[in-house]
Amino acid sequence: MSFDYDLFVIGGGSGGVRAARIAAGEHGAKVALAEEYRMGGTCVIRGCVPKKLMVFASAMPAAVEEARAYGWQAEIGAFDWTGFRAKLDAELDRLEAIYRRGQSGAGVTVFDQRATVASAHEVRLADGQVVSAKHILIATGGTPFVPEFDGREHVMTSNEIFKMEALPRRILIVGGGYIACEFACILEGLGTGVTLWNRSPLLRGFDAECRDLIVEKMAARGIAIHTGLVVQHIKKTAAGLVVTGGDGRSETFDAVLYATGRVPNTAGLGLAEAGVTLAPNGAVAVDDWSQTNVPSIYAVGDVTDRIALTPVAIREGHAFADTVFGATPRRADHELVASAVFTRPEFGTCGLSEEAAREIEPVEIYVSAFRPMRSAFAGGDEKVLMKLVVSKATRRVLGCHIVAPEAGEMIQLAAIAMKMGASKEQFDATCAVHPTMAEELVTMRKPVRHA
Numbered sequence: 001m002s003f004d005y006d007l008f009v010i011g012g013g014s015g016g017v018r019a020a021r022i023a024a025g026e027h028g029a030k031v032a033l034a035e036e037y038r039m040g041g042t043c044v045i046r047g048c049v050p051k052k053l054m055v056f057a058s059a060m061p062a063a064v065e066e067a068r069a070y071g072w073q074a075e076i077g078a079f080d081w082t083g084f085r086a087k088l089d090a091e092l093d094r095l096e097a098i099y100r101r102g103q104s105g106a107g108v109t110v111f112d113q114r115a116t117v118a119s120a121h122e123v124r125l126a127d128g129q130v131v132s133a134k135h136i137l138i139a140t141g142g143t144p145f146v147p148e149f150d151g152r153e154h155v156m157t158s159n160e161i162f163k164m165e166a167l168p169r170r171i172l173i174v175g176g177g178y179i180a181c182e183f184a185c186i187l188e189g190l191g192t193g194v195t196l197w198n199r200s201p202l203l204r205g206f207d208a209e210c211r212d213l214i215v216e217k218m219a220a221r222g223i224a225i226h227t228g229l230v231v232q233h234i235k236k237t238a239a240g241l242v243v244t245g246g247d248g249r250s251e252t253f254d255a256v257l258y259a260t261g262r263v264p265n266t267a268g269l270g271l272a273e274a275g276v277t278l279a280p281n282g283a284v285a286v287d288d289w290s291q292t293n294v295p296s297i298y299a300v301g302d303v304t305d306r307i308a309l310t311p312v313a314i315r316e317g318h319a320f321a322d323t324v325f326g327a328t329p330r331r332a333d334h335e336l337v338a339s340a341v342f343t344r345p346e347f348g349t350c351g352l353s354e355e356a357a358r359e360i361e362p363v364e365i366y367v368s369a370f371r372p373m374r375s376a377f378a379g380g381d382e383k384v385l386m387k388l389v390v391s392k393a394t395r396r397v398l399g400c401h402i403v404a405p406e407a408g409e410m411i412q413l414a415a416i417a418m419k420m421g422a423s424k425e426q427f428d429a430t431c432a433v434h435p436t437m438a439e440e441l442v443t444m445r446k447p448v449r450h451a
């Protein structure tokens with residue numbers, strides 16, 4: 001049987017573009033890709049990249065304050081959101097163009113339109129064309145979830161935040177995951193008054209001791225945090241958005257950001273009709289090879305609801321392309337994936353939290369908490385927390401958690417050692433780099449507790 005393409009990829013985000021580029025450019029497959037919005041996907045256009053640039057922008061006032069403490073005569077003026085946004089837009093255009101060139105350079109045919117699955121080997125494009133492919137890869141990512149309530153139309157999500165016309169003076173952020181907490185810190189840093197409401201404690205699932213420190217510092221910086229609180233309804237008035245909470249309180253804000261999780265982007269994609277099994281939340285069910293129950297259809301990235309991070313989507317896409325079109329079958333590895341939460345203070349984490357580890361086996365907990373030199377000299381109140389969770393039986397470092405400036409940079413390196421199976425004794429055998437914060441990772445001599 002002959003097909004128009006060897007591979008048709010639906011979705012030009014982190015997972016899709018990598019799979020298409022490797023399948024076509026390295027393994028010589030005939031590949032097409034459809035993207036309905038902008039090439040590069042969530043990470044590049046409305047996720048990791050613009051967010052990190054906003055993190056940098058929001059850190060400037062504190063940096064100037066610190067500069068003064070170090071003897072500089074420095075003053076910070078007002079923040080020019082319009083100017084920043086124009087630069088941000090230009091940067092995203094530049095990155096999108098690079099992703100597009102990556103596809104054309106590898107010989108991938110790009111359709112700038114929505115695509116849906118018409119059958120096990122057919123894709124229907126929005127313009128009505130139906131094309132056939134030996135394999136179809138679903139890489140449609142996820143989309144923000146906003147629950148049903150009165151006034152839902154007045155809220156924005158992370159999709160809209162980078163496009164705001166002006167910075168709100170007062171914002172309510174609803175949610176407690178890493179995206180909600182990151183935007184709370186970013187907007188506070190840019191001068192917005194931030195209130196955060198969430199049904200449950202913030203940063204659930206992360207190491208509790210680290211989480212508590214981050215939340216304490218967020219509150220100390222003036223973010224009004226209320227947990228156990230949900231939105232009942234929102235009314236638009238001349239004074240702003242009046243939000244009524246489940247406890248009857250009413251507060252007025254200029255904007256409301258919902259960051260209450262993301263759902264897999266499979267609505268109306270034709271997957272169920274093609275016989276593909278979906279999980280109850282709409283995620284595409286796949287095996288370790290990212291293959292669905294319909295053998296010609298695969299799925300990678302957030303749409304599979306495994307680990308919703310860019311590097312994971314990229315690796316899943318790459319492993320799929322090598323397996324199906326190259327001579328090197330391999331599964332994406334989901335063990336010991338390090339990640340960062342770009343709050344202030346920043347959080348880098350890899351492996352098991354103390355709470356998760358002690359459910360599995362007896363562990364020793366090593367903690368070093370201290371005031372970092374740079375901030376202490378400037379009279380700041382920053383606090384660093386370094387934590388190792390160590391298996392009593394094997395001595396392996398099962399978890400490493402860092403709350404510190406640049407924690408994301410540090411955890412990347414600690415994760416290499418962890419991935420190699422390093423023991424606590426091997427951490428200790430590594431000579432310290434002095435004076436740094438990270439040296440504490442190799443100088444924690446005694447466990448603070450056994451769990």
Ligand SMILES: Cc1cc2nc3c(=O)[nH]c(=O)nc-3n(C[C@H](O)[C@H](O)[C@H](O)COP(=O)(O)OP(=O)(O)OC[C@H]3O[C@@H](n4cnc5c(N)ncnc54)[C@H](O)[C@@H]3O)c2cc1C
Pocket residue numbers: 010011012013014015016034035036037038039040041042043044046047048051113114115116139140141142158179265269300301302303307308309310311313
């Ligand atoms: C605000 C925010 C911050 C984040 N920060 C980080 C971070 O710091 N670090 C990190 O690792 N991850 C971060 N993430 C997560 C990261 O962005 C995702 O894990 C990653 O983008 C997933 O890649 P993907 O290929 O699965 O999907 P996506 O990148 O979402 O790409 C899917 C693409 O498919 C397109 N599409 C959907 N349906 C169709 C269709 N029917 N036809 C054609 N095209 C379609 C979409 O337009 C989209 O471009 C963040 C996410 C958000 C929202």
